[in-house]
Amino acid sequence: MELLGKILVGLVAIEHLYIMYIEMFAWETLGKKTFKGSLAPEMFKPTKTLAANQGLYNGFLAAGLIWYFFLEGQWAFHVAIFFLTCVIVAGLYGAATASRKIFFVQALPAIVALVVLHF
Structure with a gap:
């Protein structure tokens, strides 16, 4: 389960790096398509x-999740929990205010990773 948790945290981090890229550097091209x-x-x-400002925040979320991989023990666990919770809150807010799709794209993967980390 530990390996699966790490994989899921990594996927959420990669997703937020991708969102950061779209919002900060490709807003008028890839952003239009997305x-x-x-x-x-x-x-x-x-x-x-x-959008670039919003992308910067997604980059911070990704950085926090990546930080998890450089820590050990309880510190790593707590850092992952904090940043996954931030992603979940952002995803829930986005789903409530912008598009329900955000729940499935952003919040749900972080929820799954959070649940797996607790096992």
């Missing part, structure tokens, strides 16, 4: 700075 239907096409240019 978020089509959620935002009018003409809104991507004026919201580029806002």
Whole structure:
């Protein structure tokens, strides 16, 4: 179970690095494809700075999850729990305010990783 937990935490971290990339560096290209239907096409240019700021926060979440791999014992466990919980809260908020799809893409993988870490 420990290996599965590490794999799942790693996947959540990679997902947030990818989200960071989209929001910070590819908002007007890949962002348009990823978020089509959620935002009018003409809104991507004026919201580029806002998306980059949001991407930075996703990068911090990924950094915290990656930090987990460099720690040992209870510290590692608690760091993973904290950052997975942050991802879950962000995913729940996004699902409640922006799109229900965010729950399945962001919150659910972190919930599964959190549950597996507890076993």
